[in-house]
Amino acid sequence: MNALNFTVTERFMRYVTIDTQSNPESPTYPSTEKQKNLGRVLVQELLDMGITDAHLDEYGYVYATIPSNTDKNVPVICFCSHMDTSPDCSGEGVKPIIHRNYQGEDLILPDDITQVLKPQNHPELKNQVGNDIITASGTTLLGADNKAGVAEIMDACYQLINHPEIKHGTIRILFTPDEEIGRGVDKVDLKKLGAFAAYTMDGETAGNMENETFSADGAKLIINGISAHPGFAKGQMQSAIKIAGQIVAALPFELSPEGTEGMEGFVHPVGISGHVEQAIIDFIIRDFDEALLEQHAGVIKQVAEQVLQSFPEATYELIVKEQYRNMRQVLDQHPQIVEYGMEAIRRAGLEAKLCSIRGGTDGSRLSLMGLPTPNIFAGEHAFHGKQEWVSVQDMQKAVETILHLCTIWHEKS
The missing domain is CATH 3.40.630.10 (Zn peptidases)
Known part of the structure; x- marks a missing residue:
């Protein structure tokens, strides 16, 4: 050569x-x-x-x-x-x-x-x-x-x-x-x-x-809040934006990209969009063990449900799609x-x-x-x-x- x-x-x-x-x-x-x-x-x-x-x-x-x-x-x-x-x-x-x-x-x-x-x-x-x-x-x-x-x-x-x-x-x-x-x-x-x-x-x-x-999935968390005129919102508004912020803040550090290495998988929010009535958080989910992807998605679901306990009128939907294996x-x-x-x-x-x-x-x-x-x-x-x-x-x-x-x-x- x-x-x-x-x-x-x-x-x-x-x-x-x-x-x-x-x-x-x-x-x-x-x-x-x-x-x-x-x-x-x-x-x-x-x-x-x-x-x-x-x-x-x-x-x-x-x-x-x-x-x-x-x-x-x-x-x-x-x-x-x-x-x-x-x-x-x-x-x-x-x-x-x-x-x-x-x-x-x-x-x-x-x-x-x-x-x-x-x-x-x-x-x-x-x-x-x-x-x-x-x-x-x-x-x-x-x-x-x-x-x-x-x-x-x-x-x-x-x-x-x-x-x-x-x-x-x-x-x-x-x-x-x-x-x-x-x-x-x-x-x-x-x-x-x-x-x-x-x-x-x-x-x-x-x-x-x-x-x-990694094996990889993508996930979309759709949060449906309650919109109201901000001048008359007391007891009425349940902001999907604020709910999304609390969910992201509550994600465990030990399951984040910045908290993992080597063969450890993670859940990573890569984008947030929306308004008071509806907000969307896009995630990527990664692990070398394909079986753990469902478990990691379950963490997102668990955190969402815990946060939503304080917002009884709000709802959510989690959509998970395969990306690669x-x-x-x-x-x-x-x-x-x-x-x-x-x-x-x-x-x-x-x-x-x-x-x-x-x-x-x-x-x-x-x-x-x-x-x-x-x-x-x-x-x-x-x-x-x-x-x-x-x-x-x-x-x-x-x-x-x-x-x-x-x-x-x-x-x-």
């Missing part, structure tokens, strides 16, 4: 300047039309490489195929990343900056000097001395989540096309929209992919591989998919570490849809915020890992 002329950095620096923020309030697919702007760029670059079937479909998905270059019967594998960035922080007007030969200092972002990356707040920076760190300028997120993964896959495609000595079976490429709002595979065409296994490139620290995610239940049935990923990481010269992720990826749902899909590091850190960063060297190692994976599937077939 030493002979590779990496293109991942230049690609990444281009991609992050294209605003692809998704919108959870939009009913369309994709949720924002601007996500297709990046999709069109990727398709053209793939076509320019000579990948003739690259295309963008009506829902904003990019599909492409690198044909097999071997007589061996190798299972079809897919590499996947998402194009959208989080609604939590602006992705418009991203100005990426490369901090060359990082030496452990604080990184002050020039467009907002209050945004400072400090090693004590970003411990992984301590392992990046001598590397080149990419950040945004301080007023936006960077978009390493997941344009680092997109750039890595694109560079790997470039290397496979230009290095035919790397033997591989048929490789499918999939870039998805709307992963950040939980719709990343709603419209994916698995029949078109025709893959036996897939790998999302959407992880954090170099060397990490994730075979386990822990992919490990599928991946454990296909251990070689994870084993090959771990071996590829080791061949790239890294210590391979198998992890659980306190979140979800497109791979969570793809796995439950019948396409086993663990998650491999992309090098992204501090995602969804203005201090997001990635290192050039970690992205290059991710490219190497993809190429080694292609080789290993060929060797083992």
Whole structure:
């Protein structure tokens, strides 16, 4: 792999300047039309490489195929990343900056000097001395989540096309929209992919591989209060807004994101809207143990009923919907998919570490849809915020890992 002329950095620096923020309030697919702007760029670059079937479909998905270059019967594998960035922080007007030969200092972002990356707040920076760190300028997120993964896959495609000595079976490429709002595979065409296994490139620290995610539900608590003219409200009004505030305040800290870690699940209010007569609290419910999701939803119900004892005329309704499930239940049935990923990481010269992720990826749902899909590091850190960063060297190692994976599937077939 030493002979590779990496293109991942230049690609990444281009991609992050294209605003692809998704919108959870939009009913369309994709949720924002601007996500297709990046999709069109990727398709053209793939076509320019000579990948003739690259295309963008009506829902904003990019599909492409690198044909097999071997007589061996190798299972079809897919590499996947998402194009959208989080609604939590602006992705418009991203100005990426490369901090060359990082030496452990604080990184002050020039467009907002209050945004400072400090090693004590970003411990992984301590392992990046001598590397080149990419950040945004301080007023936006960077978009390493997941344009680092997109750039890595694109560079790997470039290397496979230009290095035919790397033997591989048929490789499918999939870039998805709307992963950040939980719709990343709603419209994916698995029949078109025709893959036996897939790998999302959407992880954090170099060397990490994730075979386990949260199981996830979404919940909507609808509170029906009693409205009255505020000048004549005594003994009459029961404000749904105030009821909602009391419910949120009464949620147990030990079941909150800020009060949990490791394998512990949580209940998290992510939005409140409404008025005196009706208010709505939107929750996400997470746990690695799917059976505990119902128990966590029961906590919301219990807290609501306790609060409503003081508001006898008010009522509530709790609606719970499945979002995604822990992919490990599928991946454990296909251990070689994870084993090959771990071996590829080791061949790239890294210590391979198998992890659980306190979140979800497109791979969570793809796995439950019948396409086993663990998650491999992309090098992204501090995602969804203005201090997001990635290192050039970690992205290059991710490219190497993809190429080694292609080789290993060929060797083992």
